[in-house]
Amino acid sequence: MSRSQAALPGSVSATHIWKRYRPDSRRSVVQETLSAIRRRQRRRARWVLRDVELEVQPGEAVALIGLNGSGKSTLLKVLAGVTHPNAGQLDIGGRIGALIEVRSGIHPDLSGRENALFYGTVLGLSRRQVMDRFDDIVDFAELSGAIDRQVKFYSSGMQMRLGFSIAAFLEPDILLVDEALAVGDVGFQQRCLERMKDVLNQGTTLIFVSHDMAAVEAMCQRTVWLDDGVIRSDGPTADTLGRYRVGLEEKAALLARLLDDPVRMTQLSATSIDEALPETGRPLLLGLTLASEMSGPVDLCVGVSEGPATPIFTLTRSVDLRVGENDLRCTIENLPLPKGRYYVWLGAFGPGGSTQMPWHPAAPLDVEGPPRHPPPRGVMQLSPVHVTARWDARGSESTSFQREPTDGTAAALLSPR
Amino acid sequence: MTDLERVVTPGARLRTLITAEVSHNEQPADEWAYQRSLRPSRVLGDLWRARQIVRTITERNLRVRYKQSVLGFAWALLTPVGLLIVLTFVFGRVAGVDTGGIPYPLFAYIGLLPWAFFAAALNTGGSSIVSDKALLNKSQFPREVFPLSAVAVAGVDAGMALVPLVILFLVEQQAPAVTTALAIVPLLVLIAFTTGMTLALASIIVYLRDVRVVLPLLLQIGLFATPVAYGLELFPGWARLAYCFLNPVAPVIDSFRRTVLLGQAPQWDYLGAGAVTAAVVLVGGYALFKRLEGGMADVA
Numbered sequence A: 001m002s003r004s005q006a007a008l009p010g011s012v013s014a015t016h017i018w019k020r021y022r023p024d025s026r027r028s029v030v031q032e033t034l035s036a037i038r039r040r041q042r043r044r045a046r047w048v049l050r051d052v053e054l055e056v057q058p059g060e061a062v063a064l065i066g067l068n069g070s071g072k073s074t075l076l077k078v079l080a081g082v083t084h085p086n087a088g089q090l091d092i093g094g095r096i097g098a099l100i101e102v103r104s105g106i107h108p109d110l111s112g113r114e115n116a117l118f119y120g121t122v123l124g125l126s127r128r129q130v131m132d133r134f135d136d137i138v139d140f141a142e143l144s145g146a147i148d149r150q151v152k153f154y155s156s157g158m159q160m161r162l163g164f165s166i167a168a169f170l171e172p173d174i175l176l177v178d179e180a181l182a183v184g185d186v187g188f189q190q191r192c193l194e195r196m197k198d199v200l201n202q203g204t205t206l207i208f209v210s211h212d213m214a215a216v217e218a219m220c221q222r223t224v225w226l227d228d229g230v231i232r233s234d235g236p237t238a239d240t241l242g243r244y245r246v247g248l249e250e251k252a253a254l255l256a257r258l259l260d261d262p263v264r265m266t267q268l269s270a271t272s273i274d275e276a277l278p279e280t281g282r283p284l285l286l287g288l289t290l291a292s293e294m295s296g297p298v299d300l301c302v303g304v305s306e307g308p309a310t311p312i313f314t315l316t317r318s319v320d321l322r323v324g325e326n327d328l329r330c331t332i333e334n335l336p337l338p339k340g341r342y343y344v345w346l347g348a349f350g351p352g353g354s355t356q357m358p359w360h361p362a363a364p365l366d367v368e369g370p371p372r373h374p375p376p377r378g379v380m381q382l383s384p385v386h387v388t389a390r391w392d393a394r395g396s397e398s399t400s401f402q403r404e405p406t407d408g409t410a411a412a413l414l415s416p417r
Numbered sequence B: 001m002t003d004l005e006r007v008v009t010p011g012a013r014l015r016t017l018i019t020a021e022v023s024h025n026e027q028p029a030d031e032w033a034y035q036r037s038l039r040p041s042r043v044l045g046d047l048w049r050a051r052q053i054v055r056t057i058t059e060r061n062l063r064v065r066y067k068q069s070v071l072g073f074a075w076a077l078l079t080p081v082g083l084l085i086v087l088t089f090v091f092g093r094v095a096g097v098d099t100g101g102i103p104y105p106l107f108a109y110i111g112l113l114p115w116a117f118f119a120a121a122l123n124t125g126g127s128s129i130v131s132d133k134a135l136l137n138k139s140q141f142p143r144e145v146f147p148l149s150a151v152a153v154a155g156v157d158a159g160m161a162l163v164p165l166v167i168l169f170l171v172e173q174q175a176p177a178v179t180t181a182l183a184i185v186p187l188l189v190l191i192a193f194t195t196g197m198t199l200a201l202a203s204i205i206v207y208l209r210d211v212r213v214v215l216p217l218l219l220q221i222g223l224f225a226t227p228v229a230y231g232l233e234l235f236p237g238w239a240r241l242a243y244c245f246l247n248p249v250a251p252v253i254d255s256f257r258r259t260v261l262l263g264q265a266p267q268w269d270y271l272g273a274g275a276v277t278a279a280v281v282l283v284g285g286y287a288l289f290k291r292l293e294g295g296m297a298d299v300a
């Protein structure tokens, strides 16, 4: 019904949020009203947010994921109070720092220093408070040489650094970050994650929108999946991401089944030996039937992925296809995947690179085994790999190594994308 | 598979296949309709809390404007002085306007100052929301800070333009009359009217961009339809009061001339008429602005 400010600093409570935009923003209000009078009815706009509920405790880190146009930025704008919902109730506690559009609010004609001061005051800080944090902002953005230059002469990555540093160092109670990391270089992305972690440790609430699953996993214990304006899943990051990935891959698989390509997969089985369920560290047998309308050599690619289209590993083999059904078997000696749900992807490419069967998800693959070890907060893990490890720990009192045999899955820590 | 099915793109087929397609005809329950409080006390309280932002945006606009210009703040003087030269030649020399014994440049400049303030505020304030849309997505604060800062910038410029006025007084070897203190009354009327018009215009232009294009033309016409280059006496006596209701800038200019140059009190009936209109425009413009404010970030 309204927006109240009685809530605890850092808490977000949004209930029954509905939002739609004007039917056609290219048409002016006058045209719209005229046509409404003429046709005696208003054109119905699509709801961009439908009955969205979001409760966030102070200090919590929540990720918001979803396809393009699913309403993530709109929800952030509603929470930030820059746009009003059509229905619903909002209780937002404390000061909000929003990084919704990368360059929003950074004025190109002002220098970096003036922008920092300006944005600080817009956020409700006094000049003094901004100046106290000024050195941190400049250091973090690594802009010391350019801070007195006009921002229009910055590269887009530098503008993003400035925007992020300002937002992250002015210590809001709630920090909203929308795809901010996309244009930063690798080193800066990692430092952004670290900064967000520090901010979280200081008790700030974080709501983080990203298409980068690894970054989401690294930052947030809780993830909300927004699908076409409706919350499809809200829970621990691993669960929501799992459902989201499955959703994506099912959609891609559905799409692939509709294609009429010369080579098509008709059957796929994935088992351990003796028809047992696939298991970590044991052999995996892939049985594959391809229906082909062509004959000749193709490069058959098999991959296993957890996210869309980016496989953890691929195997390629050149095979001679005959017209009709072709049976193939592939044995992977030690399945290097920890427990979880994956997808098998397939593609067949003729000589010269012609696509006989596009790269597409063919079937889900559930793997049993030891649980995976999550990476520490703020560290992005690209893809899960099972590694057998043995630990030797020498305590201060004991003189000998204590052998602790663990057959756990150590996280493969890779540098961020 | 029929031929017709073949031409449909895979994406389109996929969409028909996905059964979970949700109906967009659902509606939120009525009791959840979002209502913003537009109580005057609330609105003014919000604005008071945002006063620092008005100041910051004003400063930023001043800074940005002079960032890459060589003449810097001299630009603020150039427009009124240039206009004064033209008016002095056309109206003072050629048309021979009756100024009641005041040197024409002083007479015209006293009229130009309020008009230049009014026109500048409308020109920049009218499009202030559209041109600052990046900030709309930044933070939650009352949107009227943009037009209000535009008025403030116009006010700073008008203050700068007082320098040529002082020079004119020196050149003409004349001093402001003792009644100058009374000029505060028409000044308040002018500020109220300008603020109200700027607020109304700023909110309208967000939705009707065309207005931005015709605005300079309207202001150009207004310059000549307002007693800037000539006196209010040019209007026939019976029409003056009605005209002052219509255009509050007219009695404001007349009052400035009387108080500063002639040592008289303002003509209270005319100024009162202008004040009534100014008050109505201020309240109405602010109300209109607050009503349209909700959708601004979506449209701008």
Ligand SMILES: Nc1ncnc2c1ncn2[C@@H]1O[C@H](COP(=O)(O)OP(=O)(O)OP(=O)(O)O)[C@@H](O)[C@H]1O
Binding pocket: A021, A022, A025, A048, A066, A067, A068, A069, A070, A071, A072, A073, A074, A075, B297, B298, B299
């Ligand atoms: N100002 C606007 N006027 C009209 N429609 C809008 C406006 N802003 C967004 N939309 C529409 O609302 C829907 C949701 O947009 P939104 O920007 O929230 O998506 P998103 O989830 O952030 O997508 P992305 O992942 O691409 O950033 C889209 O269909 C978009 O076209």
Ligand SMILES: [Mg+2]
Binding pocket: A072, A073, A074, A178
């Ligand atoms: Mg977005």
